[in-house]
Amino acid sequence: MDSPAETLVVRSPRQTVSLLRNRSRRPRFGRERERDPAAAAAAGPKPSEVYGFVGSITTVIATAVYLAWAYTPEPWLNSLGITYYPTKYWAVAVPAFVMVAVALSLLAYVGSNFLATPTPTSFNTIFDEYSRERANTIDATEQEEAERPIEPISDMSIHHINTLMFPN
Numbered sequence: 429m430d431s432p433a434e435t436l437v438v439r440s441p442r443q444t445v446s447l448l449r450n451r452s453r454r455p456r457f458g459r460e461r462e463r464d465p466a467a468a469a470a471a472g473p474k475p476s477e478v479y480g481f482v483g484s485i486t487t488v489i490a491t492a493v494y495l496a497w498a499y500t501p502e503p504w505l506n507s508l509g510i511t512y513y514p515t516k517y518w519a520v521a522v523p524a525f526v527m528v529a530v531a532l533s534l535l536a537y538v539g540s541n542f543l544a545t546p547t548p549t550s551f552n553t554i555f556d557e558y559s560r561e562r563a564n565t566i567d568a569t570e571q572e573e574a575e576r577p578i579e580p581i582s583d584m585s586i587h588h589i590n591t592l593m594f595p596n
Contacts, residue, residue, distance in 0.1 A: 559583045
């Protein structure tokens with residue numbers, strides 16, 4: 429009869445590979461799966477990676493076609509059999525329209541932020557409905573302060589800020 433140590437002896441690389449394939453593995457979830465390269469390879473590429481790859485290839489091809497159309501003279505396009513295409517006016521007009529639209533949208537964004545911001549003299553710049561008053565604390569010794577829990581977050585009053593900034 430063979431001893432248990434002799435039955436576990438692997439005699440060839442092929443047996444080693446077959447034993448590795450046949451062993452049972454527990455399923456991996458969450459961060460454990462992300463760290464496992466075998467599970468990541470079996471899952472395939474992420475959809476965001478595929479979309480990014482397809483988008484970058486499409487952008488490169490569209491740019492090449494646009495530049496070929498914009499810079500190739502019309503007689504050359506006609507000799508290649510390409511007769512139905514927009515006029516060269518649009519090669520300049522579309523990028524100009526896009527740049528103006530981007531500039532105007534940035535200007536509109538900055539303007540909407542200015543409209544949403546209260547004036548400097550408004551009390552809303554000092555406190556609003558989300559302000560939290562600081563709880564009154566009594567002066568304590570260092571030992572009592574070390575044992576006291578951390579205070580909840582709160583706003584400092586404008587009077588306290590003024591005394592800190594202008595101690596006079």
